Amino acid sequence: MGPVVITGGFGRVGRLVRPALREAYPLRVVDRAAGEPLPGEEVLIADLAAPGVAEEALAGAAGLVHLAADPRTAATWEQVYRANVALTRRVLDAAAAREVPHVVLASTVHVMGEYNRPEHRPVDPAWEPRPCCAYGLSKTIVEALGRLHAELTGASVVCLRLGATGYPLDEARYLGMWLSDRDVGALMLAALGAGPGWSVHFGMSANTRRHWDLTSARKLGYEPRDDSEAYAATAGPPTVPVCRMFVGPDTP
Numbered sequence: 001m002g003p004v005v006i007t008g009g010f011g012r013v014g015r016l017v018r019p020a021l022r023e024a025y026p027l028r029v030v031d032r033a034a035g036e037p038l039p040g041e042e043v044l045i046a047d048l049a050a051p052g053v054a055e056e057a058l059a060g061a062a063g064l065v066h067l068a069a070d071p072r073t074a075a076t077w078e079q080v081y082r083a084n085v086a087l088t089r090r091v092l093d094a095a096a097a098r099e100v101p102h103v104v105l106a107s108t109v110h111v112m113g114e115y116n117r118p119e120h121r122p123v124d125p126a127w128e129p130r131p132c133c134a135y136g137l138s139k140t141i142v143e144a145l146g147r148l149h150a151e152l153t154g155a156s157v158v159c160l161r162l163g164a165t166g167y168p169l170d171e172a173r174y175l176g177m178w179l180s181d182r183d184v185g186a187l188m189l190a191a192l193g194a195g196p197g198w199s200v201h202f203g204m205s206a207n208t209r210r211h212w213d214l215t216s217a218r219k220l221g222y223e224p225r226d227d228s229e230a231y232a233a234t235a236g237p238p239t240v241p242v243c244r245m246f247v248g249p250d251t252p
Contacts, residue, residue: 001025001026001062002026002060002061002062003025003026003027003028003042003060003061003062003063004021004025004026004027004028004061004062004063004064004065004102004192005027005028005030005057005058005061005063005064005065005100006018006021006027006028006029006030006065006067007030007031007048007057007064007065007066007067007068007091008030008031008066008067008068008069009027009029009030009031009035009067010029010031010033010034010035010036011031011067011068012165012166013067013106013162013165013166013184014029014031014067015035015166016165016166016181016184016185017065017067017184017185017188018038018041019038019185020185020186020188020189021065021185021188021189021192022038022040022041024189024192025062025063025192026040026042027040027041027042028041028042028043028044028057028061029041029042029043029044030043030044030046030048030057030068031043031044031045031068032045032046032047032048032068033045044056044057048068048087048090048091049086049087049090054090054091054093054094054095055094055097055098057094058091058094058095058097058098058100059098060098061095061098061100062100062101062102063100063101063102063103063104063192064091064095064100064102064103064104065104065106065188065192066088066091066103066104066105066106067106068083068087068091069083069084069087069106069139070082070083070084070135071108071135072135073110073133073134073135073136073243074133074241074243075134075135076134077134077137077138080134080135080137080138081138084135084138084139084141084142085138085141085142085145088105088142088145088146089145092145092146092149095149095153095155096149096152096153096155099153100155101155101156102155102156102192102194103146103149103150103155103156103157103158104157104158104159104160104188104191104192105142105143105146105157105158105159105160106160106162107139107142107143107159107160107161107162107200108135108136108139108161108162109161109162109163109177109202109204109212109245110131110132110133110135110136110139110243110245111129111130111131111136111139111140111143111161112125112127112129112130112131112136112161112212113130113131113132113133113136113243113244113245114130114131114132114244114245115127115130116132116176116177116211116245116246116248117248118248121176121210121211121212122210122211122212122213123202123211123212123213124213125161125200125201125202125212125213125216126216129143132243132244132245133243133244133245136245139161142159143159143200146159146198147198149198150196150197150198151198154196155196156194156195156196156197157197157198157199158191158192158194158198158199158200158201158220159198159199159200159201160187160188160191160200160201160202160203161200161201161202161203161212162179162184162203163177163178163179163202163203163204163205163212164177164178164179165179165184165203166181166184169228169231169235170231170234170235170236170239171235171236171237171238171239172232172235172236172237173238173242173246174228174235175207175209175228175229175231175232175235176204176207176209176210176211176212176228177204177207177211177212178204178205178207178226178228178231179203179204179205180205180224180225180226182225182226183204183205183206183224183225183226184203186222186223186224186225187203187217187222187224190217190220190221190222191220191222193220193221194220199216199220200216201214201216201217201220201222202214202216202217203217204224205224205225205226205227205228206224206225206226206227207227207228207229208227208228208229209228209229
């Protein structure tokens, strides 16, 4: 079996999912910056936007987990277009050329950020996207690119709208969208096992504050085990300016 390629694998989410994926697949970690590999991992330190790098990274791959991105909600459209839209198109073109059968694209809950209001919860992932910022808009396009890729190639493409992943749960605004370190690995494993075609799912833990519907993610075989409510008593107000998705009557 060829490796699963993880782009941005030394980043915040990549560091969390690699131990779980390593139990099931050989891994090839691709990143612009060097990090600490796990035993047995292949490593490629390179810029995926450079000519030929994506094709090299995906040679012989059995799967792709595309995490490389600019996740800043305050980033400009030019910044997120280059890092998220253009790079994803580049990587998907290489995946098509290499006939990679399984693709997982990291999306974000910000694609549906304008639904993060009490009257809409729990939000259904099948609803029309309503991004709340340039970052969310860029990932809306990433999801559309993934759908086109699945239709053109017949590959399995799963888009995961990840919640708050890899951050300390010290702000109340994250309680309804938290995804634990343990659960994110289980979610990625479930997504890599999906059959052909395109699908999109929310990625959160089994939080008591059900802001986002996990029904479709559970159908992938994802069974979240953690709940943000254990941190509710110590979670306080925002410490940095908030994105529009957090602006509302129940914003802490």
